[in-house]
Amino acid sequence: MVWQKACLAVTSMIRKASLQPQLPQHRFMPPPMKPHDVFINHRGVDTKARAAGLVYDYLRWGGFHPFLDAESLKPGERNPEAIDKAIHRCEVGVLIFSPNYGESLYCLDELVQLMETGKPLLPIFCDIEPSELRVGERQVQRSSVEQAKKWADALEEAKGITGLRFNSHAG
Numbered sequence: 001m002v003w004q005k006a007c008l009a010v011t012s013m014i015r016k017a018s019l020q021p022q023l024p025q026h027r028f029m030p031p032p033m034k035p036h037d038v039f040i041n042h043r044g045v046d047t048k049a050r051a052a053g054l055v056y057d058y059l060r061w062g063g064f065h066p067f068l069d070a071e072s073l074k075p076g077e078r079n080p081e082a083i084d085k086a087i088h089r090c091e092v093g094v095l096i097f098s099p100n101y102g103e104s105l106y107c108l109d110e111l112v113q114l115m116e117t118g119k120p121l122l123p124i125f126c127d128i129e130p131s132e133l134r135v136g137e138r139q140v141q142r143s144s145v146e147q148a149k150k151w152a153d154a155l156e157e158a159k160g161i162t163g164l165r166f167n168s169h170a171g
Helices: 002-016 044-061 080-089 105-117 137-142 145-159
Strands: 038-042 092-097 121-126 164-166
Touching: 002 044, 002 092, 002 121, 002 164, 038 044, 038 105, 044 092, 044 121, 080 105, 092 105, 105 145, 137 145
Parallel strands: 038 092, 092 121, 121 164
Antiparallel strands: none
């Protein structure tokens, strides 16, 4: 299953970065609060209910402290400082690409930040082929040429990273 592969790949990346998971003392207690070691970048409309949530759960089960906006922020909160801090403190980024990913300014900005950190990244292509990734037309029209180029360059770079593929229609 792709979620188990993702967790194993992230575990391997984190171990290479010499970070060890913090296993909970008791199986029903979460690990103590610490900086997030994995940042999960995703388009909530497409992936929050299934892909991002499963990756988050597998990583938690594996002893890691991932950042997922729905789990790590208060309901309704969009805290750019918390997101920036999580991106810069994480050891690994998981990029969950989906059909509507390029329509989100937040996703694209987070992607650029993750690329700029130079940290290991694991792309998961969920219901989309790497060649189909594009910045949304609406986002291009509403942004500066320079910003649209940053997003497009980050997507191009991400396409070149070996990742995992998931087709939610096939299971």
